[in-house]
Amino acid sequence: MAFRARHLLGIEHLTPEDIRSVLDLAEKYVDLNRRTVKQSDVLAGMTQINMFFENSTRTQASFELAGKRLGADVMNMSVAQSSVKKGETLIDTALTLNAMHPDLLVVRHPSSGAVNLLASKVNCAVLNAGDGRHEHPTQALLDALTIRRAKGRIQRLTVAICGDVAHSRVARSNLILLGKMENRVRLIAPPTLMPPGVQEFGCEIFDDMRAGLEGADVVMMLRLQKERMDGGFIPSEREYFHRYGLDAEKLSCAKPDAIVMHPGPMNRGVEIDGIIADDINRSVIQDQVEMGVAVRMACMDLLARNLRAERGAQAVGTYV
Numbered sequence: 001m002a003f004r005a006r007h008l009l010g011i012e013h014l015t016p017e018d019i020r021s022v023l024d025l026a027e028k029y030v031d032l033n034r035r036t037v038k039q040s041d042v043l044a045g046m047t048q049i050n051m052f053f054e055n056s057t058r059t060q061a062s063f064e065l066a067g068k069r070l071g072a073d074v075m076n077m078s079v080a081q082s083s084v085k086k087g088e089t090l091i092d093t094a095l096t097l098n099a100m101h102p103d104l105l106v107v108r109h110p111s112s113g114a115v116n117l118l119a120s121k122v123n124c125a126v127l128n129a130g131d132g133r134h135e136h137p138t139q140a141l142l143d144a145l146t147i148r149r150a151k152g153r154i155q156r157l158t159v160a161i162c163g164d165v166a167h168s169r170v171a172r173s174n175l176i177l178l179g180k181m182e183n184r185v186r187l188i189a190p191p192t193l194m195p196p197g198v199q200e201f202g203c204e205i206f207d208d209m210r211a212g213l214e215g216a217d218v219v220m221m222l223r224l225q226k227e228r229m230d231g232g233f234i235p236s237e238r239e240y241f242h243r244y245g246l247d248a249e250k251l252s253c254a255k256p257d258a259i260v261m262h263p264g265p266m267n268r269g270v271e272i273d274g275i276i277a278d279d280i281n282r283s284v285i286q287d288q289v290e291m292g293v294a295v296r297m298a299c300m301d302l303l304a305r306n307l308r309a310e311r312g313a314q315a316v317g318t319y320v
């Protein structure tokens with residue numbers, strides 16, 4: 001079994017083998033999650049703490065459900081009511097929690113690199129649930145599983161990632177993952193929303209949506225991340241939708257069987273037309289949410305195996 005790491009901080013550190021093992025194990029959890037009784041004891045006796053220093057609906061709910069279905073004791077630290085608001089530093093908060101012996105720490109933070117720093121200070125497994133504009137590894141893995149199930153493979157596909165690439169950790173993790181799995185990646189964005197230096201990742205760059213979508217197998221839309229913008233990046237939302245919003249006309253430039261993805265939360269009428277988002281023949285947005293729980297179960301299962309091996313503890317039980 002691949003995936004020997006202590007933490008899951010980014011896609012950058014994973015090999016294609018690691019990625020495949022996560023996806024293969026996640027398939028088993030997709031089946032478990034569709035049963036009436038969704039219980040496994042893979043994390044029985046373990047403690048999982050979720051620390052979200054940024055808003056989240058899907059990711060936090062998904063990590064919480066994933067931990068509970070695997071039998072862990074899950075605690076959601078409510079940052080808004082914690083000592084963080086009294087000025088405690090991230091490291092002090094982490095060391096305090098570390099002293100309570102968690103086994104898995106799931107962290108989302110607005111600063112790029114904060115989760116890596118935290119991981120170096122604690123002796124449990126840390127999962128990055130999104131750090132600034134840096135990485136969001138479980139999102140890229142759940143996207144890969146969604147694509148693999150819809151297209152039958154996760155190689156040799158043309159994937160167009162469109163929108164606010166500059167502020168997006170989702171785009172960055174996907175770009176790295178899709179490149180490692182030998183896909184052709186296109187980034188489509190207005191020049192103001194394209195980060196400098198992306199060419200290094202070996203992707204093609206477009207500022208014209210129709211040209212960029214030509215022949216795409218997968219169309220991945222990104223949210224316009226206004227909370228990370230400190231100036232006027234776009235003339236107006238109306239103008240943005242006109243040029244970069246995914247509607248039926250622009251989608252017709254992609255392959256006829258192209259799938260449409262969005263990590264959520266969506267701004268309907270800004271980056272995507274609600275009709276496309278809800279079109280069950282094209283949109284796999286709800287599948288992404290479903291795959292999210294399974295992928296997070298797989299990641300935590302693999303990290304827990306490594307923890308047990310490292311600590312020499314007996315496995316309490318395994319589902320697969």
Ligand code: NCD
Pocket residue numbers: 058059130136139169170222223225263264265
């Ligand atoms: C993304 C995130 O937080 O990076 N959302 C998510 O995790 N599903 C994308 C976004 O906020 O636009």
